[in-house]
Amino acid sequence: MSRSWRWLTPALLLGAAVLALAWPLPxxxxxxxxxRALLDRDGHLLAAxxxxxxxxxxxxxxxxxxxxxxxxxxxxxxxxxxxxxxxxxxxxxxxxxxxxxxxxxxxxxxxxxxxxxxxxxxxxxxxxxxxxxxxxxxxxxxxxxxxxxxxxxxxxxxxxxxxxxxxxxxxxxxxxxxxxxxxxxxxxxxxxxxxxxxxxxxxxxxxxxxxxxxxxxxxxxxxxxxxxxxxxxxxEPLPQAPQPLPRWGEHLLFTLQQQQPQPLYHSTLALPLQRRISQLAAEHGGRLMGEGIQDLAVLVVDHQLGEVVAYVGNHDGADRQRAGGMLDVIQRPRSNGSLLKPLLYGLMLDQGELLPGQLVADVPTHFAGYSPMNYDRDFRGAVRANEALARSLNVPFVRLLRQHGVEPFHRRLRELGLTDLFRPAGEYGLALILGGSESTLWDLVTVYSQLMVAARDGEQGDYRRPRLLQDEVPSPLPARLSQGAAWLTLEALLEVVRPGDDMRWRRFSSSQPIAWKTGTSFGLRDAWAIGSNGRYTVGVWAGNAEGQGVATLAGTATAGPVMLDVFAALGRAAWPARPAAALMAVEVCRDDGFLSDGLCERSTDWAPRGSHYQQVSPHHVRVHRDAAGARVHAGCENPLNMITEAYFQLPPVQEHYWRRQHSGRRIPAWRADCLAGLAEYTDEQPMALVYPQDGTRVLLPVELDGRLGAVLFRAVHRDPQARLQWHLDRRYQGETRVFHDMALRLEPGWHRIRLVDQHGRAVEQWVKALARERMPQAAIETRVPQLGGQDAGGGPAAR
Incomplete structure (x- = not known):
């Protein structure tokens, strides 16, 4: 055997060994x-x-x-x-x-x-x-x-x-x-x-x-x-039976499994805080279950870090055997009640359409059969915009949305981070501002936390959804409010006032500033409370995940106490300073908050810098009186003897309700000899129809016998002694005194309504009557808005 063959066998063996060792591993x-395991920010197990x-x-x-x-x-x-x-x-x-x-x-x-x-x-x-x-x-x-x-x-x-x-x-x-x-x-x-x-x-x-x-x-x-x-x-003793694994984030773990399946989720939650908030939710959840309210969710965001620090998708006391017991309610779209009001307020500040102290109308309002009501079923005539927000009044905000426009508001809401507005703006209509749409607690807390980021950081803020996982890089949000508008909005929410406020809130509010808003959906199915202090934004939802309404459900009484206890557990945080560079002082009339018209006592209000507010006060009139104080005109008094003064005067319907709650200087009554020529010497309009408003379409009620019923008309006059004569299509219908209500029978089509007072002053407007076929008794409903009634945007949404 040659030497080369002698080494062949070892070489083959060596090659085989090398090949065997290099063979790919599985x-x-x-x-x-x-x-599946969920960890907190420090690696502690939250749920599995x-x-x-x-x-x-x-x-x-x-x-x-x-x-x-x-x-x-x-x-x-x-x-x-x-x-x-x-x-x-x-x-x-x-x-x-x-x-x-x-x-x-x-x-x-x-x-x-x-x-x-x-x-x-x-x-x-x-x-x-x-x-x-x-x-x-x-x-x-x-x-x-x-x-x-x-x-x-x-x-x-x-x-x-x-x-x-x-x-x-x-x-x-x-x-x-x-x-x-x-x-x-x-x-x-x-x-x-x-x-x-x-x-x-x-x-x-x-x-x-x-x-x-x-x-x-x-x-x-x-x-x-x-x-x-x-x-x-x-x-040390030996371990006993295996310990039950923690359940401090099982609803979140379930959600993450559905969204992005993986074995390990390293979250931004903090175990001590998650445990404490979960315990608070369980305590309140147990109390609420006694009232028939089964589900409760709490979300806490550190808006300084842009991270979620506590996430309770449903409280621990919830029945896991129920269909809704294991639902992560934070991610479920629910009717958002009146939680969108601060966003409309801030957007209108930015657009120069509103000032915080400006008066906005709070009167009976009807838009194509839609008749919003305030939570207390009352009207104030006019109320300052920041007070309307603090009191969560429905009527002023429906009117503001009509002024601003549903379409631009709908578009901006989506840009701010509300992802569940999937229908066209026209399908929501004006009810959008009162809970006519759905949002998740996740989206709403995101938007409210970004208000704080804007108010604190302005252009330098990081406008993203809060981070939930350590390796997550949330995409930027496409829109935000200006720093000035955000700060003014939060300042208004610091003054939240609710009917039935108890001393508990008053004691708490003195301990630290919190800007907060509550909401209750129509049908009493969803109670909300969302608030921010200088560091955290807390969102609470309570209700039944399966949709049952509860008579005692209300944002203030149901979700509010939970939110306050969560803030107490979080501790104090410094409120951001007024961003002077983002605001500008505006000289306004003290009594109505509009730009000065030269006839009013002036004061200063704040507006976002660059908002270009231009609305001059329409609420001041020059009044001529004689030396005795009676009102006169050129037909009954020598102009050289007249004394001219400026008076604050709201439109007749607003004034009618305003005077119920406000005293103050009134325009003098006309001198007796001046009454005969009022229509000739003044164009002032002392009366107005409350319902129906000009151009309104009303659906005629159907009576039990199938005939078309009457429509109730209501008017107001500044003079409590006024007599009003009613005319329908130039046909005299009757006269009213003191209370100016008149039931009129209309045929389908357009009609002209004309009112004339005893001094010949008149007002007229058009209304269109709509009829329908008689329906079975079980299906009959009166679509004509009832004065003092409630609809889908009514009282509960503001609570």
Missing amino acids: QPLLAPPYA TIAADGQWRFAPLAEVPERFATALVTFEDQRFFVHPGIDPLALARALRDNLSQRRVVSGASTLTMQLARQVHGQRPRTLTNKIIEAWLALRLELRYSKAELLALYASHAPFGGNVVGLNAAAWRYYDRPPQQLSWAEAATLAVLPNSPALIHPGRRRDALAARRDALLQTLHQRGVLTDLDLAVALA
Whole structure:
């Protein structure tokens, strides 16, 4: 045989060995089903769901804590860090022991070989499989570092029962993360993979204690443990039955599983705060369940950091067997009540359509059959815009939305972050401002938190949705309010006033400033409270996830107390300073808040810089009187003898309701000899129709016998002694005194209504009557707005 052939066999063998070692490893190396786990910002477990195969197996560890690694290597494989995956010394010892005992008493498996056995599929322990595992162990050592191999082993080793992996074992047996294990706990878990059955209570507990203590003694002998460490470790008891896993974020975990399935979610939540808010929600939830209110959700955002710090999708007392009990209500669209009012207020400030102290009308209002009502079913005639927001009055905001426009408001709401406005603006109509749309608590808290960001940081603010996961980069929001508008809006919400406010809120409001808003949906199905202090925005929703209404449900009484208790748990936070550079002073009339018309006493209001407000006061008139104080005109008094003064005067309907609640200087009454020529010498209009308004379409009621019913008309006059004559299409209908109500029967079509007072002054307007076929009794409903009635935008939405 030639020399070249002599080396061929070893070369082939060597090549075969190299090829065998280089053979690709399975990909993925291990792919069992994992449990889903939610961690807080510091790595603490908040909630978990079991894996599909019924095992508590969490996502693999990135690295093994030092104590457990030391204990595991000392107990299982002392030469782990020096051998290539197979320990020759251990093999020799095992061969010797097995031959002397004439049976298998030692397997000489290294940690890498045990990992290889998991990769190979837990096959029967035959010689062939042992050789395959050794070969696989060598390949693993070539591919992975020792730290990576140790982490893979610890993440998939059995720890008794259906507990797999160190992470799950630490939480199930000790209710803490692996990084916080004591030496005794680390030693206990280090011996378990070798004999997992030892962990079961009542089953060979002495053997488990003996193994743990022996390992602790070895660690002490090697200088790892001091005498004190050893004494403390030996005194620690063994774990009992597996601990129930935390349930501080199970609704959020369920939502995350639906949105982006993965085994591990590292959230921005803070466990101590999440636990406290969850406990508060459970306490209030238990109280509310006694009232028939089953579900309660709380969301807390740190708007300084732009992160969610507490997330309670439903309180712990909720019945998990109910259809709505496990719903994450934070992510469920619900009727938003009157929570959009601050946004309309801020947008109109920015557009120069409104000033905080400007009077807005609060009178009976009817738009194409839509008749909003305030929560107290009363009218104030006119009210300052910031007070209308603080009192959450419905009528002024419906009128403001009509002025601003539903379409631009709808568009801006979407740009601000409300994603559930999926219908065209026209389908929502004016009811959009009173809960005619749906939003999630998530979106609403996002928008309110961005108000605080805008008020505090202005152009430098980071306008994004709050971050919920550590590795999340939320996309920027396309729109925001200006810094000045945001600050003025929040300032108005600091003055929130509600009917029935109790001393609890008054005591709380003195402890720290909070800008907050409540809302209640029509049908009493949703109660909301959202507020912000200098650091946090808190949102609360209460109701029944399945949609049942509850008579006692109201934002102020139901959700408000929960929000206040959450703020108390969060502690004080400094309120942002007035952004002087973002505001400009505006000279206005003191009595109505419009720009001065030269006839009024002046004061100063604030507007967002650059908003270009231009509305001059329309509410002041020049009045001529004689020396005795009676009102006169040129037809009854020499102009040289007249004294001219300016008076504040609202339109007749507004004044009618305004005078119920306000005193103050009134325009003098006409002198008796001046009454005859009023229509000739003054164009002042002292009267107006309250309902129906000019151009209104009314649906004629149908009486039980099928005939068309009468429509109730109502008018007001500044003179309480006035007599009004009513004319329908030039036909005299009758006269009213003091209370000017008249029921008129109309035929379908357009009609002219004309009112004339005793001095010949007249007002007229048009109304269109609409008729329908007679309906069965069960279906009959009167569509004509009733004075003092309630509709879908009515009282409850403002509470």
